[in-house]
Amino acid sequence: xxxxxxxxxxxxxxxxxxxxxxxxxxxxxxxxxxxxxxxxxxxxxxxxxxxxxxxxxxxxxxxxxxxxxxxxxxxxxxxxxxxxxxxxxxxxxxxxxxxxxxxxxxxxxxxxxxxxxxxxxxxxxxxxxxxxxxxxxxxxxxxxxxxxxxxxxxxxxxxxxxxxxxxxxx
Numbered sequence: 001x002x003x004x005x006x007x008x009x010x011x012x013x014x015x016x017x018x019x020x021x022x023x024x025x026x027x028x029x030x031x032x033x034x035x036x037x038x039x040x041x042x043x044x045x046x047x048x049x050x051x052x053x054x055x056x057x058x059x060x061x062x063x064x065x066x067x068x069x070x071x072x073x074x075x076x077x078x079x080x081x082x083x084x085x086x087x088x089x090x091x092x093x094x095x096x097x098x099x100x101x102x103x104x105x106x107x108x109x110x111x112x113x114x115x116x117x118x119x120x121x122x123x124x125x126x127x128x129x130x131x132x133x134x135x136x137x138x139x140x141x142x143x144x145x146x147x148x149x150x151x152x153x154x155x156x157x158x159x160x161x162x163x164x165x166x167x168x169x170x
Contacts, residue, residue, distance in 0.1 A: 003126050016077035017046060018046045019045050019131070020066055021036055022083060023050070025057075026057045035130065036049060039131065052064035067098055076100050085108070085110055085111040085114070091114065102125070102126070106129070110128055
C-alpha cells in the first residue's frame with residue numbers, strides 16, 4: 001500500500017523498530033550519512049547500513065546486501081533507499097524477497113517500476129520523502145531548516161560580509 005498521508009507515515013514509524021539503509025555512506029557530507037546518524041541517535045529505530053563497499057559505519061556493522069542482513073537479523077521493518085532511481089527496482093525486489101514490511105524511497109528516488117514491485121509485493125511504500133525529516137516532524141525536532149538548532153530567537157543575523165570592518169578589527 002502506498003502511504004501518502006501524514007498519519008499513515010506516522011503509524012509506520014511508530015510500529016517499526018528496524019531500518020536497513022541501502023546506500024548508506026560513511027562520508028559525513030553525504031545525505032545518507034546525516035540521516036543514518038540522526039536516526040541512530042534520535043529515534044528508537046535500530047538502523048543498519050547496507051553497502052557492499054563498507055565493513056561498518058560509526059561502529060555499526062554494514063551488510064553487503066539485504067539478503068545478508070536478513071540471514072543474520074531477520075527481515076527489516078523498513079528498507080530505506082538511498083540509491084539512484086535506476087537501481088531502485090532491484091532493491092524493491094530484494095526487499096520483497098527478504099520479507100521487509102515497508103520500503104521508503106528517499107527524496108528523488110522515484111521509479112514507477114520499483115514502486116509497483118514493492119506495492120504488489122505487499123510492502124507499505126513511501127515515495128519521495130525523507131525518513132529523517134518525517135521522524136523529526138513527529139518528534140517535534142523539525143525547524144524550517146530541517147533540523148532543530150536549539151536556538152530560539154527572532155533576531156535575524158547578518159552575514160559576516162556585511163559586518164562593519166571596525167567592529168571585529170580590535
